[in-house]
Amino acid sequence: MKREDFLSWEQFFMTVAKVCAMRSKDPSTQVGAILVNNLNQIISTGYNGFPRGVDDDKFPWSREGEWIDTKYPYVAHAELNAIVSARTNLTDCDVYVTLFPCNECTKIIIQAGIKKVFYLEDKYKDSNEVKASKKMLDAAQIEYKQINDFNVKVSIN
Ligand SMILES: O=c1[nH]c(=O)n([C@H]2C[C@H](O)[C@@H](COP(=O)(O)O)O2)cc1CO
Numbered sequence: 435m436k437r438e439d440f441l442s443w444e445q446f447f448m449t450v451a452k453v454c455a456m457r458s459k460d461p462s463t464q465v466g467a468i469l470v471n472n473l474n475q476i477i478s479t480g481y482n483g484f485p486r487g488v489d490d491d492k493f494p495w496s497r498e499g500e501w502i503d504t505k506y507p508y509v510a511h512a513e514l515n516a517i518v519s520a521r522t523n524l525t526d527c528d529v530y531v532t533l534f535p536c537n538e539c540t541k542i543i544i545q546a547g548i549k550k551v552f553y554l555e556d557k558y559k560d561s562n563e564v565k566a567s568k569k570m571l572d573a574a575q576i577e578y579k580q581i582n583d584f585n586v587k588v589s590i591n
């Protein structure tokens with residue numbers, strides 16, 4: 435008899451996205467994203483961090499203060515990193531991301547031809563950025579689905 439408590443594809447991919455988030459050095463929010471093609475192959479991975487050459491010991495990680503002195507102008511979002519790292523056409527791929535994409539990432543997701551967005555958390559759902567994301571995804575007829583039928587808890591010692 436086969437095991438019954440195996441991970442579904444959706445649970446598996448979301449767990450991989452969660453592991454990607456563990457690479458992030460952001461002290462407040464770690465985000466992971468992966469792209470998956472229609473053969474269930476992982477095409478690329480990403481997490482939020484500063485661009486190559488932008489030293490994460492010298493640039494700020496703070497959230498507050500003058501905009502130029504916060505992390506916000508510098509950090510590359512997980513979804514952006516996954517999309518620019520992909521080496522194949524992304525048409526009809528799915529994205530698994532641990533946080534609902536912001537409006538800037540959503541534009542990139544749509545333009546890359548991604549078919550479906552799977553997300554874990556939606557902690558900024560009341561923000562205008564996320565509201566704008568949902569408006570664009572609805573208009574573009576791109577489905578989004580929360581994967582919350584299991585508890586992703588990855589612990590590596
Ligand atoms: O879709 C996203 N992808 C992503 O990588 N991020 C990153 C940018 C920041 O490093 C962090 C958000 O920081 P904070 O929660 O402290 O505002 O998450 C944030 C979002 C959603 O805003």
Ligand SMILES: [Zn+2]
Pocket residue numbers: 511512513535536537538539540
């Ligand atoms: Zn974003």
